[in-house]
Amino acid sequence: MDIDDELRKLFADDRLSVPVRPAADRVIVSGARRIRRRRAGAVFGGGMLSVATVLVAGTAFGVAGDAPPRTPLAAAESSGLTTTTESPSLSPSTIELTTSVAPPPTTTQRRTTTTTPPSTTTTSATPTKAKPPTTPLAFGPTAVGSLRLGMTVDEAVAAGVIQPVTPPPAPVAGCQGYDWLGHTAAPSTSPLLFSPTLGLVRIGGRADAETPEGIYAGSSEEDVRAVYPNQAKPHSGTNEWVAPVPGNPSANYWLVLSKHTVTDVRLELAAQDCYQ
Known part of the structure; x- marks a missing residue:
């Protein structure tokens, strides 16, 4: 038996026959429909993805007005243009749009504080100098007004400018004290x-x-x-500061001080027997 007879015998064997499933034609048609629906869904999803991408890009970059003009779909169809978009078969659920917002730049500011030292006021310990008298009474070099050194009590009383000290102080070596008329001094002091x-x-005890x-x-x-x-x-x-009177060698100035300031000006005989 040659090879041809063997092949014919093999192909005629019933064991090689494939039984046909009942309603196989309906199964094939249903499967084809499912395939078409899947392809249509994939095309629709890809189109939606493209539209979403265009919208995001238009939002991000369309503000500056640099995006090229787009032709509306109706205009494209009316002009007879056919656009074919090929997209991968992706499920809409697998599409994730992520918007990243860059954080604002960190700015480090250095605050400079200027400290102004407090002002320092220096108070001098030197007492304020009093103004000279408006109408001064000249003391020296030999007399003060109507009084002159060496005159007697009777002569001074007759001038009408003195009065006895009240109460009279105790005499010092027989010397007697008097006040200016109208200028009463302290009881312990005898200006005259x-x-x-x-x-x-x-002669002393005058503020002027x-x-x-x-x-x-x-x-x-x-x-x-x-x-x-x-x-x-x-x-x-x-x-006290005792200084010779310029122009009168027989007299001295006795200048009484308190806290480094003159409180009384006196014109006195340089040689007298009431005190030293």
Whole structure:
């Protein structure tokens, strides 16, 4: 038997025959329809994806007005143009649109603080110098008004400018104290002092007193030392400055000080017997 007879015998064998499934034609038609629906869904999903991408791109870049003009679908169809879009078979559920917003740049600001040192006010310890008297009473070099050194009590009373101290202080070595008429001094002070042998030896106790050199009640000790740099004689009183009177060698200025300021100007005899 040759090869041809063997092949014919093989193909004629019933074991090679494939039984046909009942309603096989309906199964084939249904399967074809399912395939077409899947392809249509994939095409529709791809079209929607394309539209969404265009919308996102238009939102992101369309503000600047640089996007090229697009031809509406109706215009494309009316012009006879056919557009074929091929998209991968993706399910709409697998499409994820992610919008990333860049964080604003971090800006580091350095604040510079300028500290202004508080102002410092320096208060001087030097007392304020008093103004000189408006109408000064000249003390020296030999007299003060109607009073002159060496005059007697009777002569001074007759001038009408003195009065006894009330109450009278105790006499010092027989010397008697008087006040200015209308200018009462402290009870312990005798602005005018008379010696029984030398007459009027001290004239003081006036707030309007001023020497010819410009020293008055209220002048500073520094001014006193500048005007009268030398004392007439050593003096034990720490708050008194005794200086010779310019133009009268028989008299001295006794300048009483308190807190480095003149409080009383006195014109006195350089040689007297009431006190040292």
